[in-house]
Amino acid sequence: MSQTEVKVGVYICQCGINIAATVDVEVVRAFASTLDNVVVARHYQFMCSEPGQEMIKKDIRELGLNRVVVASCSPRMHEVTFQGVLADTGLNPYYFDMANIREHCSWITSDSAKATEKAKRLIRAAVARVVWQEPLVAREVPVKPEALVVGGGIAGIQAALTIADAGFHVYLVEREPSIGGRMAQLDKTFPTLDCSACILTPKMVSVGRHPNISLLSYSEVVDVSGYVGNFKVKVRKKPRYVDLGTCNGCGLCAESDLTELKEAKGELWVDRIKIDESKCSQCGDCVQACLEENKENQGVTNIAVERRQFAELPPEEREGNLPETLMQQIVLMDSKSRLEFWQRELSKCIKCYGCRDVCPICICDECELENPEWISPGEIPPNFPLFHLIRAYHVADYCIGCGECEATCPMSIPLRTIQSLIHRQPREVIFEYIPGLDVPMKEKLIKQAKESPVNKRGVRV
Amino acid sequence: MNYDTILTVCPFCGCGCQFYLEVLNKEIAGLIPCKTDEISEGKLCIKGRNAHKFVYHGERLKTPLIKRNGRFEQASWQAALDIISQKLNESKQRFGPDSIAFLSSAKCTNEENFLLMKFARAVLGTNNIDNCARLCHSPTVAGLSSSFGSGAMTNSIPELENADCILVIGSNAIEQHPLIGSRILEARDNGAKLIVVDPRRTPLANFADVYLQIRPGSDVCLLNGFMNILTTEGLMDKEFISQRTEGYEGFKQKIEEYTPDKVQKVSGVSSGDLQRAARIYGEAEKASIVYCMGLTQHTAGTDNVRSCANLAMLTGNVGRESTGVNPLRGQNNVQGACDMGALPNVYAGYQAVLDKVAKERFEAAWETSLTEKPGLTVVEMIDAAYEGFVKAMYIMGENPALSDPDISHVHEALSALDFLVVQDIFMSETAQQASVVLPATSFAEKEGTFTATDRRVLRLRKAIEPLGDSKPDWVIISQLAQSMGSNQFNYTSPKEIMEEIAKLTPIYGGISYERLDKGKVLAWPCLTKDHSGTRFLHEEAFTRGKGRFFAIDFKEPAEMPDTEFPFTLTTGRLMFHYHTGTMTRKIPSLNSEVSAGFMEISPQDAKRLGVGDREKVVVRSRRGEIQISASITEKVAPGVVFIPFHFAESAANVLTSRTLDLEAKIPELKVCAVNISKRGKP
Structure with missing residues (x-):
């Protein structure tokens, strides 16, 4: 759109005395009417009131305004109100701009001269900008009605449950092998001295059983892209070497000769056990313990399983069969x-x-x-x-x-x-x-x- | 506090490992291996780990020096450049352009080698330019060019891991190219068979499935015997031979003479071992040949290389992944120095000076006329200086006074010169004989590119400012050329030089700093800006069209042991030092490992001579004598002794012979005849 056709109307709000007591609205109005492209500039007691809105509509119809600037309060208060005025008269609501001469100007100083000067500048900027604004059209985009909660502490758990109860699907990502977070380490909660576990554990179980919650424990968010309603999130699942489908939580593996698992014994929930691959010496003792307890379906699935099966093979079948790890070879x-x-x-x-x-x-x-x-x-x-x-x-x-x-x-x-x-x-x-x-x-x-x-x-x- | 890490390239061997230099407040504080580098993978050898430690050494040259009345005096750059341009002009006018000779450096960047070659050719009008590749892989360039059409490593380093058989000839890869040695061992762990051919029992030999302890200099005989077995047993690739090669018939007739029994007599390798090795190689699906100085530094160096090419073609082990003929280049940028045309017979990218089209292309680019008469090679230059035909020499970052054969002769030749300019970072043995010494910068103080042994072009990055008054070699050459009136050297950065290189050198056509800085691994031939480089050569066809078989006769080395000089001396390097030691001997952690030379001798010989371990002995050849302590070891066979050539005070190259391979002009550094006596006795 070429600039010659642009017709701007500037409306300065007195906001009772909120603005008018500090800013000399008449001086500002006179200044505004001298700006390029400005066809009309007025001030009024309350621009947001019915008569105020009517004033703008009338000007749009009669003077053929195609841009409107209102100098008043914060756009968070009334931008929508005035955009509605434009829409009512058939003008694209984005041909509008707002200069905040209240919160940014009149309220923050008692110096009338300076306030008036600042109001002029804000209006000049708004007029300059509105000339370049382009018509926008709102449209609908399909969204995925699902939520991702990062962190499975008590806050994350509660957030996940609330969303899930409202009928939306939730992905709950927790970097540790189990949800629970800090609260799981506390005995009592302030100020009522309620039992911490009594609050936490029912919620943990609810998360585990909730049909709307997908729990991604021992996982970390690697990458987030996309936009509201259409996020794409990459989650890295860390290897546990334990099959949660078959693990029955007996904890016998933790009692085998593995120091790193011993630490977990008794104090932490053993049914969410994992093998720390950085410390595992692949001795296979945990698997042996697991096999003794669960004859058919052992739950520990680390490389040591293979060693166990491998060791049972007759020597002539070993070659070219299952790979031996270095540690296993040396131990044997x-x-x-x-x-x-x-x-x-x-x-x-x-x-x-x-x-x-x-x-x-x-x-x-x-x-x-x-x-x-x-x-x-x-x-x-x-x-x-x-x-x-x-x-x-x-x-x-x-x-x-x-x-x-x-x-x-x-x-x-x-x-x-x-x-x-x-x-x-x-x-x-x-x-x-x-x-x-x-x-x-x-x-x-x-x-x-x-x-x-x-x-x-x-x-x- | 200002801390930064700069990704750059190791300045030692040709593996081309990248690492980070840690820079704290504009000074180098340390070195970190780079885990994402495809060659080193966060691993480095001892030289690499200590690569930054010579940079601040107190003996670094920091100002230009001019020799007056036999003593060096500090001078300004202006004075030094003035005297150089005056003397070079004088020599050119009085004795012609070919009275000046240039030695370029395999330690300098591609850009700097290109500039020195341009300076020699365009400003002074001579093709007398060569680099130390002459002393290491000139037979590779000559041999593989004539067999395949391209004188470089056919495959890339990482491919070695997947080979089924690796034949290593005359390469002490674990010590000299550790990260390649490591890949060879990796391949062996993956199930590959390893064959090692070496007169000296190197660390790699201990891991070999077959180790052939060959008599020094009998390589052609052994390889012909190897191929004799392959053809007799039908282990050749007939389809490959008929479709992709020529000259097979004549070659086949020749190798029929080399029966395993004959080979056993000549090379000392038992026919049984030979047969075992040949079968392993012949039966492998993907067999790779790796070779190094042990094969090339002979009067028959080119023949040796062609024999390797014959072997690879005979079994169809070229032009596929994890196969090929793979020379390991010794210097970080010896590949680049050759690629950039710092050779007497070719311009950058191996375009012959005799080729009219190439000459015209360079003449047009440089707006000058060039000579088509090929220049002198390293050893020929020294001889010509000795005889008075070469009057002035310009040596950039090389140390022929220790690295060349028969160094007494080199000393005489250098002192016979009217004028010698040496551009170096330390006062090397060569620099001491110079008329003017120019202080250059180390690898940490300049930008540029290096080309590793497998043709990969790598970015060298500047970590710190040049020390003292020193300047990067490319700045020195540009300024000298400008002071001699040339307007062709107005570069503001090495990047501009690389743009010129890419324009004039088809195989580097697609190389640019932008691409390298994006982390692209580019191995030449890289023809255009969207070409992704070439990991292995000769895939569809050989560079020269068809691979050519050469029928090669075995010739004995030029100097054989006799009654007067009964031992065969072979030379080489150690893990802890690098070439003439100008850098590594200044690094305490390396020097504390080995601080002096020694001679390896077999227990049998030591006993016969009555020499004890660590006893000082005198070693003599027809050219000179040195004193050195004996080290008794079973690494060498009786009749053979080994001396590393790093140490000036007991320099192996006093003894070595300068007899040349007629084609590649490489001296026979690996074989000469010596005698050994206890100190104080004749």
């Missing part, structure tokens, strides 16, 4: 082939020190690995098994199993498995030696180390 080896295995793996080492450098708990100032008394410099592979043994035992007590050592090893030596093995076997089983307690043995070891061929050879010169 006799000591000679285990030594050979490590000798072969560790002879890949190119002594980059990467395993040491990335280790988050390796903190010594001087590294024993660079001590020529233990490790001869410049030799590849480094002395077997001393190099890797020193490293493994330096971090064994504190190793958090992050696996960075293995990830950064250019030769892909299974360094984390060494740590898993150490964790699995008490050190006195490995060495029959308890550091700090066995003094004569300590002296013997030191003497042995000093006389070792490594030490005798010394540094290359």
Whole structure:
């Protein structure tokens, strides 16, 4: 639309004395009538009143206005009112703009001169903008009447239940293995000292059983796109290694020789158990326990299941059948082939020190690995098994199993498995030696180390 | 506090591992492996992990130096560039353009190599430009170009993992290309069979299904014997041979002479082992050949490479994934230096200087006339300097005074020059002989691209400002060219140089900083901006059309052991050091691993000579002698000794011979005859 055809009407509201007491409406009106494209400018006591609205309608009809600016209160109060005025006269309601000279102007100062000046500016801006506004048409878009609730604490649970009871489908996403959140960790609630679990648990059960709620526990929201009514949400389900369909919550797996599950025993709900893959040493004990309880349908579905089934196969059928994990292979080896295995793996080492450098708990100032008394410099592979043994035992007590050592090893030596093995076997089983307690043995070891061929050879010169 | 991580490329070997430099308040604070890099996957070798540690070394050159009365004096850039342009002009006018020779650097970026080659050709009018590829993979360029039509690694590094058989010849991949060595072991864990051919029992040999301890220099004989077995047992790919190759008949007649028994006599490899290896290779669905210096640094280097090509074609192991003939390039950008035409006979992208069309294209682009007479190669330049034909040399980031064979001769040749410019980051053995030394910047201080061994073009990114008064090589060359009156060097960034490269070099046509910065992995040939690069070559047809079989006769190395010099010396590198050690010997954590040279000798020989472990011995060849401590090990066979060439104080290259492969002009660094005596005895 070319600007020559634009006819703007400006209406300044006095709002009783709300505006008129501070802003000199007549000065503002006179100013407005000088602006480009403005055909008429008026002020009135209450623009939102019936007579006020009529005034605008009359002007639209008689003067052929095609744009309207009302300078009054916040658009949150009356934008809809005035857009209705335009619509009543057949004008597109979006050919309207509102200048807020009350909340943004008259109410916030007693300085009349400044307020009047600001009102002029706001109106000038509104007039300038309304010229460029384009007609918009509202239309209907189909929406999905479903809701997503992120977080399954008491607030999320209640929100999900309320929406679901109203007849809408709800997806409840919880990052932990179970919903419940903080409230599940409390005993009493303030201020009534009600039993916390008595409030929470019936709601948790309702969520689990509600036909309108899809519970996505041990899951995280990865990505949200789209718009109101048509969101697309990507949720990552983390692996539990437990089949919730068959798990009967007996908790026997948690009693097997798995420290990370022991922590869960008794204190947390065992029917929502999971295997922490970052700590699992794949020993298979949990599966064994599960099989003993549930002969037909065991619930633990981690890789260890395969090991259990695999171990039952006759040797001739093993080959090319189920894959063995490295940990399983090592555990099944006799000591000679285990030594050979490590000798072969560790002879890949190119002594980059990467395993040491990335280790988050390796903190010594001087590294024993660079001590020529233990490790001869410049030799590849480094002395077997001393190099890797020193490293493994330096971090064994504190190793958090992050696996960075293995990830950064250019030769892909299974360094984390060494740590898993150490964790699995008490050190006195490995060495029959308890550091700090066995003094004569300590002296013997030191003497042995000093006389070792490594030490005798010394540094290359 | 200002902290940033800059993704850049390792400056050592040709694997092309990317890592992040940690920059804290404009200084390098550390180095983090990059887990999303497809080659390194967050893994690095010891050199890579310590790559940033030489950057701030106290011996970094920071101002230009001019030698006056035998001593270096600090000078301004203006003074240094003035004297260089005056001397180069003088030499060009008095003795002709070919009296000047250039050595470009496999350590510098593609852009810098392109500029030096442009400077030599367009400003000075000579094709006397070469780089250290001459000393490593010139037989690859010559050999594979004539067999396949393209002188580069046929396949990419990650493909190695899926091979069924990997034949490694003369490559100590675990130590020298650790991230490729790692992939070879990975392949082996996946069930691939590994065959290692090496005179020295390298770490990789310990993992081999078949290890063939070959007598140094008998590779052609062994490979011909290998192929003899394959044809006798019918393990060749007849369809591939008839449809995609030529010259098979003559070749077949030739290899019939090489029976396993004959091979056993010549190479010392038992015919049983040879047969076992040949069957493994021949029966594999996807067999890959990996080779390196052990194959190329011979007078028969080109023949060796062509034999590998013959073997791959015979079994149809080219042009498919996880197969091919894969030379491992030693330097981070030796591939790029060759691609950019820092070679005496080709322009960028292997366009021959003899090719009129190519010459005219470059003449038009650079608005000058170019000479079509091919230039001198590295060793020829040194010889020409010795004889007085080359009067001035310009050496960018190379150290021939330690890396070239027969270095006493190199020293004499360099001192015979009228004028020598060396552009380097440290005062190398070569720089000490220079007339003018220009301080360049390390990899951390400049922008550019490197091309890894499998033709992948990678972005080098600037992490810190140049130290002191040093300047990136591309700035130095541009300014020098401008001060010599050229208007063709008005670049404001390496990006502009790459645009020019892409315009003039068809195989780099689709390479641009925009694409690389978006994280695209582009391996040449990458012809257009929407071409996604080429992971393996020769898929539908060979670059030259049909693959060509060469009938190759076995020739003994130029210098064989005799009664006076009864041992065969072979040279090589160590895990912890890099080439002439200019960088790695300045990194404490590397130098503390190995700080001095040594000679590996077999227990039998040591016993016979009465030499103890770590005892100092004198090693002599027809060219010189060095003192070095002996290291008794079963890695080497009796009659063979091994010396790493990193260490100037016991430099293996005092002993080596400069006899050349006639085609590729590579010296025979891997074989020479020496004798060994205890110290104080003749």
